[in-house]
Amino acid sequence: MGNGTHLGKVRGLGSSGHGSQHWLQQRLTALGNLLLVGFLFVSFLRLPMTDHGAVLRWASNPSVALALILMVVSVFWHLRLGLTVLIEDYVNGEATRLLALVLLNFYAIGGAAYGIFAIVRIALAPATGLAPGGM
Amino acid sequence: MAGNEPSARPRSPHMQVYKWGPHMAVSILHRVSGDGLAIVGAGMFLWWLGALAAGPDAYAAFVACVWHDPSPEISALHQVTNILGKVVLIGLTWAFFQHLFSGLRHFVLDTGAGYELKTNKLWSTLVMVGAVLATAATWLYIFKEALNG
Numbered sequence: 001m002g003n004g005t006h007l008g009k010v011r012g013l014g015s016s017g018h019g020s021q022h023w024l025q026q027r028l029t030a031l032g033n034l035l036l037v038g039f040l041f042v043s044f045l046r047l048p049m050t051d052h053g054a055v056l057r058w059a060s061n062p063s064v065a066l067a068l069i070l071m072v073v074s075v076f077w078h079l080r081l082g083l084t085v086l087i088e089d090y091v092n093g094e095a096t097r098l099l100a101l102v103l104l105n106f107y108a109i110g111g112a113a114y115g116i117f118a119i120v121r122i123a124l125a126p127a128t129g130l131a132p133g134g135m
Numbered sequence: 136m137a138g139n140e141p142s143a144r145p146r147s148p149h150m151q152v153y154k155w156g157p158h159m160a161v162s163i164l165h166r167v168s169g170d171g172l173a174i175v176g177a178g179m180f181l182w183w184l185g186a187l188a189a190g191p192d193a194y195a196a197f198v199a200c201v202w203h204d205p206s207p208e209i210s211a212l213h214q215v216t217n218i219l220g221k222v223v224l225i226g227l228t229w230a231f232f233q234h235l236f237s238g239l240r241h242f243v244l245d246t247g248a249g250y251e252l253k254t255n256k257l258w259s260t261l262v263m264v265g266a267v268l269a270t271a272a273t274w275l276y277i278f279k280e281a282l283n284g
Contacts, residue, residue, distance in 0.1 A: 027242075
């Protein structure tokens with residue numbers, strides 16, 4: 001924490017208290033999003049989106065499933081960083097802010113887990129007729 | 136640091152005092168589009184993915200709600216959600232391009248380039264115009280494909 005000078009108190013910490021880590025992770029996941037969401041966007045335009053069988057065949061391809069899982073990780077990591085800043089900027093009051101950050105983490109981690117689980121189910125589901133239901 | 140610094144420092148003027156420029160607009164739009172994608176976009180994606188994993192019936196229900204209900208007598212609810220779904224998807228497309236182009240601008244700014252007033256203004260304007268044009272092009276393509284079957 002430095003020796004009490006103004007510079008020493010802030011060096012390496014920044015306003016959030018943990019330095020450049022947040023900034024760097026935001027950039028790294030942004031790069032991931034650029035590639036992976038770009039891939040998803042182009043795929044959406046090329047696929048017959050209302051045809052369940054066709055979309056399922058696309059998503060169950062191992063390379064596509066892997067890209068989708070990586071995309072979910074990158075996107076939910078990135079959105080957690082972005083929404084954290086939003087909460088830090090606009091939600092006032094220690095307790096309310098903590099609650100908002102807890103809810104955000106539930107959403108980000110829960111959402112990513114739901115997404116990855118759905119992709120794994122699609123990729124590992126036995127071929128037609130045996131696909132499990134109810135998600 | 137907070138609380139013990141000299142208090143006679145000049146304070147930032149309040150929001151309304153600023154004259155709005157493209158660089159301010161693009162900055163707040165980056166946050167708006169990002170948070171929109173984070174909440175609405177990611178939510179829609181998970182809904183779609185969950186329906187895809189759950190099987191043909193669940194997927195058909197998703198499509199009937201968000202995009203197009205193929206049944207001859209469409210419920211009033213689906214008449215509304217079929218329109219609302221397209222509005223939300225067009226909005227998400229714009230947010231995607233706005234956040235993408237604005238993010239690329241931030242990568243350039245991170246290198247220390249593009250801070251001169253004229254350059255900054257130019258690229259901010261191009262980001263916003265580009266996002267609208269890309270959204271329009273995408274949806275013209277989608278509706279053209281839909282019309283051609």
